[in-house]
Amino acid sequence: MTARRLVVNAIARVEGEGALRLVVDGGRVQTAELNIYEPPRFFEALLRGRAWTEPPDITARICGICPVAYQTSACNALEAACGVELDGPLADLRRLLYCGEWISSHTLHIHLLHAPDFLGYPDGIAMAAGHRKAVERGLALKKTGNALLELIGGRAVHPVNVRVGGFYSVPARADLAPMRERLLGALDQAREVVRWVAGFDFPDHEVGHDLLSAREPGRYPIDRGTVLTSTGTEFPAAEFPAHVVERQVPHSTALHASLDGHRYLTGPLARYSLNSALLGPAARAAAAAAGLGPECRNPFRSIVVRAVEVVHAVEEALRLIDGYERPGRPSVEITPRAATGHGVSEAPRGLLYHRYTLDGAGLVTAAAIVPPTSQNQAVIEDDLCRLAGTRLDLADDALALFCERVIRNHDPCISCATHFLDLTVTRR
Amino acid sequence: MSLPTLAVWKFASCDGCQLTLLDCEDELLALAGRVRIAAFTEASSAVLPGPYDVSLVEGSITTPADERRIREVRAQSGVLVTIGACATSGGIQALRNFGDVAEFAASVYASPEYLSTLDTSTPISAHVPVDFELRGCPIDRRQLLETLGAFLAGRKPDLPDTSVCTECKRCGLTCVTVADGTPCLGPVTHAGCGALCPAHSRGCFGCFGPMAKPNTAALLPILRTCGMDEGAIGRVFATFNAAAPDFAAVSRERRP
Numbered sequence: 001m002t003a004r005r006l007v008v009n010a011i012a013r014v015e016g017e018g019a020l021r022l023v024v025d026g027g028r029v030q031t032a033e034l035n036i037y038e039p040p041r042f043f044e045a046l047l048r049g050r051a052w053t054e055p056p057d058i059t060a061r062i063c064g065i066c067p068v069a070y071q072t073s074a075c076n077a078l079e080a081a082c083g084v085e086l087d088g089p090l091a092d093l094r095r096l097l098y099c100g101e102w103i104s105s106h107t108l109h110i111h112l113l114h115a116p117d118f119l120g121y122p123d124g125i126a127m128a129a130g131h132r133k134a135v136e137r138g139l140a141l142k143k144t145g146n147a148l149l150e151l152i153g154g155r156a157v158h159p160v161n162v163r164v165g166g167f168y169s170v171p172a173r174a175d176l177a178p179m180r181e182r183l184l185g186a187l188d189q190a191r192e193v194v195r196w197v198a199g200f201d202f203p204d205h206e207v208g209h210d211l212l213s214a215r216e217p218g219r220y221p222i223d224r225g226t227v228l229t230s231t232g233t234e235f236p237a238a239e240f241p242a243h244v245v246e247r248q249v250p251h252s253t254a255l256h257a258s259l260d261g262h263r264y265l266t267g268p269l270a271r272y273s274l275n276s277a278l279l280g281p282a283a284r285a286a287a288a289a290a291g292l293g294p295e296c297r298n299p300f301r302s303i304v305v306r307a308v309e310v311v312h313a314v315e316e317a318l319r320l321i322d323g324y325e326r327p328g329r330p331s332v333e334i335t336p337r338a339a340t341g342h343g344v345s346e347a348p349r350g351l352l353y354h355r356y357t358l359d360g361a362g363l364v365t366a367a368a369i370v371p372p373t374s375q376n377q378a379v380i381e382d383d384l385c386r387l388a389g390t391r392l393d394l395a396d397d398a399l400a401l402f403c404e405r406v407i408r409n410h411d412p413c414i415s416c417a418t419h420f421l422d423l424t425v426t427r428r
Numbered sequence: 429m430s431l432p433t434l435a436v437w438k439f440a441s442c443d444g445c446q447l448t449l450l451d452c453e454d455e456l457l458a459l460a461g462r463v464r465i466a467a468f469t470e471a472s473s474a475v476l477p478g479p480y481d482v483s484l485v486e487g488s489i490t491t492p493a494d495e496r497r498i499r500e501v502r503a504q505s506g507v508l509v510t511i512g513a514c515a516t517s518g519g520i521q522a523l524r525n526f527g528d529v530a531e532f533a534a535s536v537y538a539s540p541e542y543l544s545t546l547d548t549s550t551p552i553s554a555h556v557p558v559d560f561e562l563r564g565c566p567i568d569r570r571q572l573l574e575t576l577g578a579f580l581a582g583r584k585p586d587l588p589d590t591s592v593c594t595e596c597k598r599c600g601l602t603c604v605t606v607a608d609g610t611p612c613l614g615p616v617t618h619a620g621c622g623a624l625c626p627a628h629s630r631g632c633f634g635c636f637g638p639m640a641k642p643n644t645a646a647l648l649p650i651l652r653t654c655g656m657d658e659g660a661i662g663r664v665f666a667t668f669n670a671a672a673p674d675f676a677a678v679s680r681e682r683r684p
Contacts (some may be wrong), residue, residue: 040490040533040536040545041440041490041520041521042521042524042529042532042533042536043520044535044536045527045531045532045533045535045536046520046521046523046524046527046532048535050663051660051663054663054667057633057667058520058667061442061444061519061520061565061668062442063442063443063444064441064442064443064444064445064446064447064566065443065444065447067442067444108447108450112450112471113471116473122472122473122474123465123468123471123472123473123474124471125456125457125460125465125471125472126472126474128457128460132457135457136457139453139454139456139457140453142451142453143453143454146451146453154624154625154627154628155566155621155624156451157444157445157447157448157451157566158444158565158566158635160624160625160628160630161628161630167628168625168628168629168630169628169629169630330629401473404473
């Protein structure tokens with residue numbers, strides 16, 4: 001028996017650093033280990049001793065691509081600890097800011113990270129040579145998402161205007177009017193993006209895993225909610241630790257999570273499959289035209305689901321702007337207390353859970369964060385096992401490229417866990 | 429004439445500063461026509477071999493492997509520019525420098541023995557010579573474009589090293605400290621953000637790190653007058669530029 005060990009490639013176009021090790025024996029993939037070797041940054045330890053006002057700013061720095069998700073889940077958890085829930089225009093503004101992040105982050109992933117896989121380019125910039133219009137449209141759409149983030153949050157990366165209880169300042173109705181015009185243009189662009197990506201060539205593959213997403217009554221989940229699973233279980237954020245358990249694996253600095261003992265998926269496919277009936281009318285129509293049914297379990301088609309979610313985020317932003325009345329004050333009064341609070345929200349990559357315990361002085365005594373990537377890691381490894389197994393006739397470099405595609409379907413934000421993917425194939 | 433080559437490298441960080449390059453939506457394709465992006469793993473699968481004319485480095489040094497890797501990057505780079513608070517002052521993860529990393533690891537990971545990590549998070553300049561440091565958590569897009577343009581033109585970037593206060597005045601903003609008694613690090617923080625926080629009725633929290641020669645001693649009584657106790661003062665100086673010496677000195681005196 002000859003063992004062949006090869007370091008083949010670096011995984012590009014994901015956030016963070018990872019490596020993949022495949023062991024192939026007797027024509028079958030025995031194991032696929034995604035090694036996230038992003039240096040550990042110890043956020044949960046660093047948060048201890050900080051004031052209740054600080055986690056939104058600090059945890060934003062876990063990920064530059066989805067800082068609003070971190071800020072929102074942190075606010076939700078800390079507000080829950082203090083017995084406060086935002087409503088009215090402050091809650092609408094928080095959701096509006098989050099729409100900006102969905103538009104920007106999904107559009108970045110679609111155009112600069114994911115579409116090049118389908119069209120045979122190493123990156124979005126090279127892709128512009130043959131698909132200039134599509135790339136320019138994507139950049140324009142991303143710019144609108146960033147403009148919305150800047151308008152409400154002050155800055156696209158690590159917004160400064162978010163605080164527990166609301167905001168530091170709130171816009172007047174008139175401030176939002178120019179954004180409304182931009183979003184109307186973005187709605188057309190977003191629909192075109194759905195049509196564009198729906199025409200790509202998708203390998204057949206369906207995942208059978210349990211699915212998990214946030215759930216909001218009557219609307220597609222973005223900024224808050226309970227937790228819903230495909231097994232029909234629904235529970236409040238406070239029960240998340242009773243259902244989702246993380247364990248450490250030797251080959252990665254990201255933890256592996258399981259849902260009631262099972263491997264599960266969170267993110268666009270889970271969100272869409274559990275909530276597609278709640279999409280806005282334009283997004284529902286775009287999904288139907290793209291050939292998506294009420295569920296989508298093919299990870300390769302996640303790019304279509306993301307594009308549909310961009311349409312939804314744009315029309316949701318328009319709805320929120322149309323209904324906006326400037327609140328009387330930018331934030332609600334909060335008195336910290338000794339308590340534990342739990343909060344979830346839907347990061348573009350999937351459900352993001354935060355938990356904080358405060359002491360009587362309002363200082364954090366314990367913090368826990370479960371990012372989407374650690375929840376999805378076991379599913380990504382399972383995908384790799386199954387899918388690489390169907391392509392073992394490929395040469396190592398082509399196999400590596402295919403594995404990278406499989407990983408990029410899930411848009412893992414490895415910085416979350418804590419960009420290179422070195423692929424090692426051992427063939428026996 | 430061949431285009432100058434640009435490489436982007438990541439160490440311990442959140443990817444936000446590299447993302448700022450991709451956030452130059454209007455300039456990205458134009459820039460790609462002026463330089464050859466030779467290595468940028470966040471954005472491209474294609475990596476060309478060095479040497480590279482300009483390297484942008486994001487993130488701090490927190491592992492033995494990264495201590496070695498930054499020397500390789502330096503050896504391959506003509507001009508090396510650090511981008512952001514992690515690369516210029518160790519970032520938020522430099523809070524470990526003031527704590528017990530073994531205890532941190534044990535509190536976050538069930539099996540800390542699987543980790544390979546250093547006791548410190550250090551800026552790039554602690555390991556290799558750096559040609560220019562771009563501040564911010566995250567960096568500012570306009571400052572990034574000025575810096576890239578300058579090095580591609582063979583000149584020094586024209587960036588202010590004054591305080592956020594000067595930007596705030598130029599924006600015509602009312603001082604949040606004088607008018608509202610809001611604590612603000614603007615007087616001692618490096619310019620570059622365009623006074624974003626005061627523009628949102630918030631005090632500056634120092635994400636661009638200390639300006640050149642900050643007079644922190646003069647600011648402390650004002651922060652106290654605005655209602656900050658010693659713990660809060662210690663914490664605000666110990667955030668995204670915790671290991672920058674001028675800020676570390678203030679927070680170190682106030683550690684419990």
